[in-house]
Amino acid sequence: MTNLYPISLEAGGPTLFQGSEWDFEKLRRVYGAIEEIAVGEMGLDTYPNQIEVITSEQMLDAYASIGLPLMYRHWSFGKRFAREEALYRHGLMGLAYEIVINSSPCISYIMEENSMPMQTLVVAHAAFGHNHFFKNNYLFRQWTDAGGILDYLAFARDYIAHAEERYGVEAVERVLDAAHALMDHGVHRYAKPPKLNLEEERKREEERRTFFETHYDDVWRITTTFGEEKRDPDLEAKKHADIRKALRLPEENLLYFIEKRAPRLEPWQRELVRIVRHISQYFYPQKQTRLMNEGCATFVHYTIVNRLHEKGLISDGALLEILHSHTSVVTQPDFDDPRYNGINPYALGFAMMRDIKRICTEPTDEDREWFPDVAGNNDPYGTLRHAWANYRDESFILQYLSPRLMREFRLFKIADKEGAETLDVTAIHDARGYKEIRAALARHYDLARHEPDIQVKDVDLAGDRCLVLSHAVHDGIPLDEASCNAVLDHVAELWRYGVRLEETDAVTDKVLKTYEEPARR
Amino acid sequence: MNIIDRRPNPKGKSLANRQRFIERAKDEVKRSLVDALKRRKLGDAEGGEKISIPARGIQEPSFQHARRGGNRDYVVPGNKQFVVGDKIERPKGGQGDGRGKAGNSDNGEQDNFEFVLSKEEFLDLFFDDLELPELIKTNLKETEATQLTRAGYSIDGTPANLNLRRTMRNSLARRISLSRPSPSQIDAIRRQLEFARAADDFEGAAQGQHDLEAAERRAKRFAFIDPLDVRYNRFDRVPKPITQAVMFCLMDVSGSMTEAMKDLAKRFFLLLHVFLTKRYKHLDIVFIRHTSNAEEVDEDTFFHSRETGGTIVSTALEEMLRIVKDRYPPGQWNIYAAQASDGDNFSEDGERCAQLLHDELLPMSQYFAYIEVGADATLRHGFPSPPTDLWRTYAEIAPAHSNFALRRVAEPSQIFPVFHELFAKRRDKAA
Known part of the structure; x- marks a missing residue:
């Protein structure tokens, strides 16, 4: 074979590292060189970095808890773990080289199995690419609180563990299962949510528990005045409109509505719903920027490793290894x-x-x-x-x-x-x-458009307190029946009264199909 | 920037979640365990078990668009020949209809959910119904071998076992209580005497002389160490638990045993094997197959090869006896045996079998189970077939031995109940 490229294989030059073994000293050197390029040449602006080295087993753990370093306990995470583990053990799936968390400091997990060239790629990709994106993209800036998320997760985990002790694992699980089913519909899509404030969360929770008998509840308050009025269609229509206004209907955030208005939830159950809602909201920007986020990180690592190579800081062999992995991605x-x-x-x-x-x-x-x-x-x-x-x-x-x-x-x-x-x-x-x-x-x-457009349409206050949801059908694409019935079962678990879902055509407003779920006793 | 080495952190953060998941899917998992048993090799207790359960009970539903219906459009890469207006055949449920199929990883969950149970999880689920922990207590006596254990002190023994510390303590107590003068006290008296003599204090000297003699007399009368003081370390022989066991699988492989019968036998062997593995650190398995003569074989040959010839059961029992004497002294091994047969035996052989079992094998075994596998047809029509030769033979000696049990099995579904019953019955007897 002829030498196509002038390969200077580990010629003892001033490269940052040689060979594929990594150690902490090399990592630090490489990080410094990457930072120089990322900040100095590309003008990236990142949260402080925290790089954590973990084993493949810990990586599987991190996978299971949807990539968050602390998470409350739930069987679904165990299920995810079991599946990932089975796939991994049978060689059907490689593990990600890294997981990065939108927090400040920005935590990047890197695996000990990676070779040094791979660690270089990963640091450039996660600690600079993703990190810059998290810190600067408007969705993340507006919707997530990188500084507070870890504390909030710790609060959530402790709260749920505490609830399990007080009310039993099963009762907690029922609420969480139901809330998880609505997770995709537990975000404010348009209005900006208030920033998380851990102190306030704690205080509010405390107040709730102590004074829950003074709990304010629109549904009950409004219904009590109903029977005294004379039946006048106009007046009733107006009343109805008032109630809808008071309840701020229609509401697209199902979890929010349930948390605030579900008539028969205990305060601690509301808190669980709220926790799930917050976590869902935290991930909402990630779902909307997957392409950009990965594109940004990939572009950053590609630019950086090429610059490292141009500056003679990494060897040809290392660059080839990185590019091999890069191209397959x-x-x-x-x-x-x-x-x-x-x-x-x-x-x-x-x-x-x-x-x-x-x-x-x-x-x-x-x-x-x-x-x-x-x-x-x-x-x-x-x-x-x-x-x-x-x-x-x-x-x-x-x-x-x-x-x-x-x-x-x-x-x-x-x-x-x-x-x-x-x-x-x-x-x-x-x-x-x-x-x-x-x-x-x-x-x-x-x-x-990608997710079904489902909103809380009405609550039948005059009658059986049935919760009415509506699915706006775009382009004639209906809901999947089996999953819809299963989710409604969960909704009824939280609402406790009957739940009805109407599929209405978005253009003609014609009701196409109705799902019903009876009240719980 | 911070680099933190998290590798030493405790792993298994997901363990609690995993347990919850298995708890939730328990019924399904158990059902599929039974299926898994069929595929499992007997000695295969190492490693986990791949389990596949229907995804129904463990679904995490969310509102989804239906996969069919409505007007959709897709943007896909890799156009090679199409121009605007081309019609494409609708793909038949397979690849290629673009985004509608793609990107929705939850679709896979409609099918089976596969994961790996660890060995412990497997066994726990496996014995969940069988209530084995209780069985173990009453059934498995682990005796024979003994070891010496310290057991207090005794007043006789060999000098090697002399406990000096305890002996000197007794001695000191006795000397104090009998006011035996110590050498230093005697010395003190002697010094006083000399002092008195030097001072020409005759009265004092006489008194001192008297004291000295009295003290010396007393010291002589009471020994420094008396036989009464001596203590020896005492040792007891206590039974040492035997942590190793051997399991004998005996099976008739003559022409009359069909594959279905062997499968039944295999399942029973498997159950017993897992049961014993859970209990003992070390478990050997010996496979003995027999027709009109018996030999020790490996697992594959045992289950899969077929021999022709008559059936003489006693040859297998003799072979087992020989192997036990050769390799598994009953004092050091717990011996379990499971015999499977369709009940055919050379009619002259019955007596010999009974004798071998009664005199030799049963006394040395922890447990001996005889499983008679019958053809399905005999039971399906509700006519219990008449007892076979071997059954009659065994039934006669069974009452005399609590560690001997015999059962009939005709269908796979009976294996679990029979296994359960075998051990449950023994528990009742012991209670």
Whole structure:
């Protein structure tokens, strides 16, 4: 074999490390060099870093508790653990190289099994890429409190452990099961939630427990005045409207509504619901920025390791090892490939970041036409930092997906019409199709469309206190029946009275289907 | 920046959650355990058991869009030939219809949920019904071998076992109580005497002389160490628990034993094996198969090969006896035996079997179970078939031995109850 590249294999040069064994000294050296590039050249702005080395077993533990370092106890985490473990033991799944937590200080878990080149990649990826994104993206800034999350989790864990002692594991589990079922619908999508304040949480909890008999409850308060009025349709309609207004209906945050209004929940049960709701809210920005977050981190580690190599700080061998791992992460199989499993967020994210850099430094005429404000501005990192800070997946794609990238990915759009025998190709990567594909792809990243649109519509205060939910059916896509019935069962567990879910067409307001769940005794 | 080494932190943070999960899925897990038993090798107790349970009871539902119906669109990569207006065949439930299928990892949960039970979890679930802990107490006597244990003091023994400390303590107590003068006291008297003599104090000297003689007399009369004082360490022989056991599997492999019968036998052997593994640190298994003569074989041969020939059960018993004498002295091993047969035996052989069991094997065994596996048909029609030769033989000697049990099994479903019954019965007797 001839020497294709001038490979200087561990020539004793001034590289930061040699060989694949890692130790803490090497980690520190590498971290310093990475920081220089990340902060000095790319202008990244991160929370203080805390890097924790863990074993593969601890990594499995971390997986099981949805990546959080402290978590309350629940069987579902055990289930997740059992599954991950089985997959891992049978060699069907490799473990992630790292887990990173949106907290301040930003905690990155790295595995002891990683080689030193891999640790380099991981530190650049997690401790700088993800960390910068967490600190700067507007969703995270507005919706999560990085400084308070660890304390809140500790509070939640202790509170739930305490509740288990007082009321029994089973009773606690029933509430948590039910709340978990509604987790996806336990977020405020539009209004900004108040910041978590641990002291206040504690105090409020304390007040609740001590003075729960003075508990204020709209549902009861309003219903008591009902019977005295004469039956007047107009007046009743007005009353009804008033009540809806008082209850702030419709409400999209089901867990919030249940926590505040469920008539027969004990104070501690409300607190459990609240804990689940907070955790769900904490993860909400992550769900909306997966593509950008991974794209950002991947772009950062790619840029940094290449710079390290250019500066002669890592050897060719180390770079090749890193690139090998990098390329396998950013592979995007075609739709007809057996490996195809949707669009790989790493692949598209990374490609978009690189594309933006290209547009900034070497724009074509097409780019100048599509991106007049950034094309050729020669400030790739500044442009990227702006994008990372101010967009989420949906708006990011809508703004930055370039025709060139659509051609590269050979994207096309298929329409699946109800009742049609075939699928129709409605747009491909050509001048007529760019905008349509871009808009359609962006919509797929819009959580509000991706997840069923379910709201609390009404509470039948005059009658049996039945909770009425509505599912707005878009494009005729109904709910999955089995899971819907199972979730309603959980909702009834919390509401205690009957629950009804109406599927109504979003355009015509016609009720398509109704699910009923009887009251609990 | 901070680098923290978390590796020494306690692991198994998920253990509590895992236990809760298994507790929740217990019924399903147990059911699938029974299935797993069929696949399991006898000596395979090491390592966990891969369990697959229906996902129903452990689902975590959430509101989901249905997978079919409505108007959808997909954006997918890798267009090679399509132009706008092309029609594509609807894929038949498989790959390729884009995002609707993809990205929803929970879909897999509709099917079975697979995970690995650790050995401990496996055994715990396994014996959950069988109430084995109680059985163990009454059933398994672990005796024979003994070891010496300190057991206080005695007044006789060999010099090697002399307990000096205890002896001197007794001596000191006796000397104090009898006011035996110590050498230093005698010395003091002697010094006073000399002082008096030097001072020409005759009266004092006479008195001193008298005291001295009295003290010396007294010191002589009471020995410094008296035989009464002597104590020896005492040792008792106590039975030493035997932590090793051997399990004999005896099976008739003559032509009359069908695969189904062998499968039944295997299940019973397996149960006994797991039961014993839970109890003993070290467990050997010996497989003896027999037709008209017996031999020791490995597990695969035992279950899977077939021999032709008549059936002489006593050959197997003799083989077992020989192996016990050779390799497993009853004083050091707990001996368990399970015999499976369809009940056929060479009719002249019955007496010999009974004699071997009665005189030799049963006295040295902890437990001997005889399982008669019958063809399904005999019981299905409700006609209990007449007792077989071997059954009659064994039934005669059974009452004399509490560690001998015989049962019939015709279907896999009977294995658990029979196993349970075998041990439960012994508990009642002991109570």
